[in-house]
Amino acid sequence: MTWKRYQQAQAGYQAAKSLNAQKFLKKIGCGKEDYHFWKQIGKALLCTYTLGGVAWLYNEKSPLGWWTLKPRPKEERELAHLYERREFPYPGDEEAMEEFVAKGGMIGTTIGPKGFIETDKDALNYQKELQNKKFEQEAQKLWIRMRNEVVSELQEKGYDVE
Numbered sequence: 586m587t588w589k590r591y592q593q594a595q596a597g598y599q600a601a602k603s604l605n606a607q608k609f610l611k612k613i614g615c616g617k618e619d620y621h622f623w624k625q626i627g628k629a630l631l632c633t634y635t636l637g638g639v640a641w642l643y644n645e646k647s648p649l650g651w652w653t654l655k656p657r658p659k660e661e662r663e664l665a666h667l668y669e670r671r672e673f674p675y676p677g678d679e680e681a682m683e684e685f686v687a688k689g690g691m692i693g694t695t696i697g698p699k700g701f702i703e704t705d706k707d708a709l710n711y712q713k714e715l716q717n718k719k720f721e722q723e724a725q726k727l728w729i730r731m732r733n734e735v736v737s738e739l740q741e742k743g744y745d746v747e
Contacts, residue, residue, distance in 0.1 A: 658715055 610616050615623065657665075674681030739746045 658719075660715055660718070661711075 607616060611619075674685045676682070736746050
């Protein structure tokens with residue numbers, strides 16, 4: 586039977602000197618030959634999160650909407666600046682909570698232009714309302730055009746029409 590020899594106890598500089606960092610890093614996949622791989626992974630993550638951040642920022646600030654299958658009509662886009670994102674106060678801030686409740690608080694979830702609460706309107710009704718308004722405008726334009734044509738024909742025939 587052979588005798589086991591115990592290693593000398595090392596402390597301070599000797600312990601640090603005996604620890605081979607590159608050997609340890611190589612075992613876990615971070616050795617010198619893996620630097621290029623991890624650099625590429627880092628670049629890919631940076632680009633991915635940058636694109637995600639840009640998309641999120643566009644979502645927050647854009648009047649066009651996000652994930653909509655139908656584009657918003659021109660009238661709705663023009664009114665988009667009237668709809669402001671509602672800022673909710675931190676629950677621990679008593680002053681901000683009191684001010685929030687005094688302004689109207691959480692009375693409703695549908696917020697109209699300039700913060701007025703609309704209880705009877707939803708997106709479908711709003712879309713129908715915009716379509717009806719557009720239809721009325723087109724009908725008015727057509728009526729004025731037809732009226733002008735009739736007036737011009739009567740004036741050509743010699744009638745005095747204003």
